[in-house]
Amino acid sequence: MSPATLSALAAWLQTHLDEPQPLKRPGPEEVTHLALALEPRDLPAHLTADALFVHRSRGVGEGWPGLGVLGAHDGFDLHLTTGPNRVLAARLGWQEVRPLHWEGQPAGLLATVPQPTWEALRAALHAELGGEDDSVAPTLPITGPLRVALMNRLNPGTAAMAAEQGAHVYLTGQLRPSALGAVRAAGLGVVALGHRRTEWWGLGQLADQLRAAFPGLQATLHPGSQGSGPQGPAEL
Structure with a gap:
């Protein structure tokens, strides 16, 4: 398996979630630790990560400077929720x-x-x-x-x-x-089943799939204060 890079992660999302443009903001290529969230408000102001995956990524703006941002909306909903x-x-x-x-x-x-x-x-x-x-x-x-x-x-x-x-x-x-x-x-x-509940479930599945595709990749889920998942931030 190839190491996790921002480009490789973007290519994987494009293939597996039918996301036409998964790279929303460029950043360092090497990715050891990926933070995943449903939306920007779920992320802490300061986090330890090399890149972000945000399901609804439009609100990222200039937040978390220096980190590449990946996203998938319609494909994520289609393949990993209802x-x-x-x-x-x-x-x-x-x-x-x-x-x-x-x-x-x-x-x-x-x-x-x-x-x-x-x-x-x-x-x-x-x-x-x-x-x-x-x-x-x-x-x-x-x-x-x-x-x-x-x-x-x-x-x-x-x-x-x-x-x-x-x-x-x-x-x-x-x-x-x-x-x-x-x-x-x-x-x-x-x-x-609940809109956000199924999205949170899908985010966990996505983290599992990325870890399997890119051995050694750390994936941390951030549910934020509005998360309806059964647990808080988790290492997968």
Whole structure:
């Protein structure tokens, strides 16, 4: 494996997260310690690092002078939060995974889960992600294996589509009141996993993947005062 450099990290993000321009600010090439955060406010004013990865990097500005800045927004959300998140599907042991599209764009996954009941599914999600924001139990009897749709949006159209595709439970970031009528009409269960919670989970997965790709790289997560992850700054 090649050593971690700012250019190599940027190339990895471009390939694995489909991020067209992951290098947001140049800096020293050699990177031993990478600090990761969801947004600039989560980072301390002074930190020990050679470079930064910030999911929402626009607010970095002139902060943390001398450090290169990497970022990924849409690709990070698509691959590591809700939507077609095959990393989460693999960790939870989902089977028969196939993509779902909405308006011609990748929007999520349909899968069969190993849990036989609504309660067991929620327990597995809580164990992996640290909780949920809200949920609505399914109203129609579940026959056969439990199937879920993991989607990056919730509206009446996507709820109806998921039900038509055979989903029993709809997983997404936020519960939209405007979609509740369609959800209830379809008999779907919904688990709102939480926008920031799923982002924090994705940030941890990204750190794991970068450490595997670049042995010796230290990756420190910074949740800041608003972090909803189950733990504080962690070395991965």
